Amino acid sequence: MEISKNNETSVTTKHDYDRASELKAFDETKDGVKGLVDASVTKIPxxxxHKFDKDSSSTSSNITKLDVPSVDLVxxxxxxxxxxxxVEKIREASEKWGFFQIVNHGIEVSVLDEMKNGVIRFFEQDSEVKRELYSCEHLRPLVYNSNYDLYSSPAACWRDTFYCFMAPKFPKPEDLPSVCRDIMLEYTKQVMKLGNVLFELLSEALGLNPNYLGEMRCNEGLAIVCHYYPSCPEPELTLGLTKHTDNDFITVLLQDHIGGLQVLHENSWVDVSPVPGALVINIGDLLQLITNDRFKSVEHRVLAKGTKRL
Incomplete structure (x- = not known):
């Protein structure tokens, strides 16, 4: 409509965008971002x-070309x-980066590959099957949805997720998706074993007895969180995961070959480039807390890209 004032004419536009309705309609499909991709959208809703300021731009111009430390456990x-x-490498990485990659960690590549394949099988199974599992009820044995904070975040992220707690209390096998049940159980056993080793090394990096963090029961719990990032037609407008820190002791991350993970290091975003057979380890908020800020829980994010990944 036109508004006239002091012989000058200006034009204002009515803001008719109904975000609440768009969120509700998306949520009720129970198809997640994968459903939008299957519908061949060329413009993302x-x-x-996302609104990107100068410091958080998703463009490559502000990405620092550094390498996250790598540690060989052989x-x-x-x-x-x-x-x-x-131990010294882990200490330095934990204090300066809060992130490091590990190789020769003891988990067979075949197990890592099957875990990635299992996640893909879950998200690419028939929509009718997934809709039965779709929920925002966080007390379910397994929770599958798109964005857990869909209605409270400033902008949704281009991803779908399922997660479940695997320890200290093991879920009933029937509560896990049949398409990835076996590998989730095997992967859990392997990661719990690796976790014990990592907490020993982290304890030693603090100058403590190797069993110190284990005796504090830092290694008793395990949640598996599986993100699926479908190809995005406009990746420059959104993110796969906004910047955040992890509210745990440590995170063991299995990346695929495409990447997109970035860590904030000395006020610059640094790509965590995928390394075949490697696992990414990052310090969580709880470990920063109990080490009196000696080990750092740092912000990280995932870029949206035009190629599917998990």
């Missing part, structure tokens, strides 16, 4: 549009000298 149980070197 406005609810996914022979740490047989060679005391080698173990001391590894």
């Amino acid at each position: 406005r609810m996914f549009h 022979d740490i149980h047989q060679d005391p000298t080698r173990r001391k070197i590894v």
Whole structure:
């Protein structure tokens, strides 16, 4: 409509965007972002549009070309000298980066690959099957939805997620999706075993007895969180995951080959480039708390990209 004032004419536009209705309509489909991709959308809904300031831009112009530290765990149980070197690398990475990648960690590549494939099978199964599991009820044995904070966040992220708690109380096998049940159980056993090793090394990095963090029961719980990032037709407008820190002791992350993960290091975003067979470890809020801020829980995010990944 036109408004006239002091012989000058200006034009105002009526803001008719109904965000609440768009969120509700999206949520009620129970198809998540994968449903939008299956519908061959070429423009992402406005609810996914993020506002990027200069410091958080998703463009590559402000991405620092550094490498997140990598730690090779080979022979740490047989060679005391080698173990001391590894402990020192973990200490430095935990204090300066809050992130590091590990190789020769003891989990077979076949297990890692099958875990990634299991997640893909879950999200790419028939929509009717997934809709039966779709829920925002966080007390369910397994929770599947798109964005857990869909109605409270400033903008939705271009991803779908399912998660469940695997320890200390094991879920009933029938509560896990049949398409990835076996690998979730096997992967849990392997990661719990690795977690015990990591907490030993982290304890030593603090100058403490190797069993210190284990005796504090830091290694008793495990939640598996599986994100699925479908291809995005307008990746420059959104994010796969907004910047955040993790509210746990440590996170063990299995990346696919496409990447998109970035860590905030010295006020710059740094790509965490995928390394075949590696796992990404990051310090969580609880470990920063109990180490009196010696080990850092740092912000990280995931970019949306034009190629599907998890």
